[in-house]
Amino acid sequence: MTNIQILxxxxxxxxxxxxxxxFLAVFFSILVASSTSAxxxxxxPAIDKIFLNKDQSLLILIPLLIIIAFTTKxxxxxxxxxxxxxxxxEVKKEIQxxxxxxxxxxxxxxxxxxxxxxxxxxxxxxxxQITMMLSNSFLSLFKDGLTLIGLLTVMFVQNWRLSLIAIIxxxxxxxxxxxxxxxxxxxxxxxxxxxxxLNKYLIDLFKNHKIIKIFQRERFENLKITRNNKCGSxxxxxxxxxxxxxx
Numbered sequence: 459m460t461n462i463q464i465l466x467x468x469x470x471x472x473x474x475x476x477x478x479x480x481f482l483a484v485f486f487s488i489l490v491a492s493s494t495s496a497x498x499x500x501x502x503p504a505i506d507k508i509f510l511n512k513d514q515s516l517l518i519l520i521p522l523l524i525i526i527a528f529t530t531k532x533x534x535x536x537x538x539x540x541x542x543x544x545x546x547x548e549v550k551k552e553i554q555x556x557x558x559x560x561x562x563x564x565x566x567x568x569x570x571x572x573x574x575x576x577x578x579x580x581x582x583x584x585x586x587q588i589t590m591m592l593s594n595s596f597l598s599l600f601k602d603g604l605t606l607i608g609l610l611t612v613m614f615v616q617n618w619r620l621s622l623i624a625i626i627x628x629x630x631x632x633x634x635x636x637x638x639x640x641x642x643x644x645x646x647x648x649x650x651x652x653x654x655x656l657n658k659y660l661i662d663l664f665k666n667h668k669i670i671k672i673f674q675r676e677r678f679e680n681l682k683i684t685r686n687n688k689c690g691s692x693x694x695x696x697x698x699x700x701x702x703x704x705x
Contacts, residue, residue: 468588472552476545480596483545486538487600493531495608500524502616538597546593553585574661 473480504520507513561569561577569577613621663670663679670679 468549472549473545473592476548479541479545483538483541483597484600486534486541487597488604489534490531490538490601491604491608493527493534494605495612496527497524497531498609498612499616500527535601538601539593542597543593546589549592550585550589553588554581557581557585574658576658578661 500520500523503516504524507516508520557580610621610625613624659682670676
């Protein structure tokens with residue numbers, strides 16, 4: 459399945475029923491963006507009127523408005539995160555239940571085609587990545603996108619020449635972000651493979667610990683651990699596999 463097909467299935471089967479909470483989180487994201495933009499807007503008169511022009515009439519009003527903006531931002535961000543985390547956890551629970559049900563109903567031949575560690579990795583790590591996308595990435599998409607629009611609007615109103623220079627730099631930043639996104643996607647895929655390999659090794663280790671004792675293979679297993687640590691950490695277990703396959 460392509461990424462678009464996966465996202466469509468995720469929406470149709472799991473997230474569609476939580477649209478009311480998602481729209482509510484989007485509303486609070488709009489409040490976060492608005493309060494952030496309002497804070498940037500209020501800093502200019504605060505510097506000009508209060509500190510430079512010594513205008514005593516605004517000494518209470520502008521700081522009060524800034525406090526209100528920061529309070530609104532903090533409360534809205536908290537509520538939006540709580541809503542999306544709640545949705546993500548519900549989706550995670552449903553996906554795991556469906557995966558376990560499918561696993562129970564699956565043929566023995568299909569189950570034996572993969573190691574147990576791979577299934578455990580799919581059930582834990584892969585599902586966690588999906589819920590992380592819902593709770594963090596989806597919220598950041600709206601929150602940061604709307605905040606960017608609001609701040610650009612404030613910049614154009616206050617100084618349009620400087621804003622044009624900033625807009626010229628945005629395509630360059632987007633190119634860098636695109637490359638970084640591809641790299642992060644590659645790293646996430648590798649992390650899934652490493653997690654599955656690590657789970658597979660741990661299951662074999664716990665299952666066969668008596669055999670290791672009987673044949674006195676502790677030194678060999680310690681050598682595996684030593685080689686793996688040279689690769690970086692347990693999360694990079696695949697590095698040891700590549701090294702061992704070369705010898």
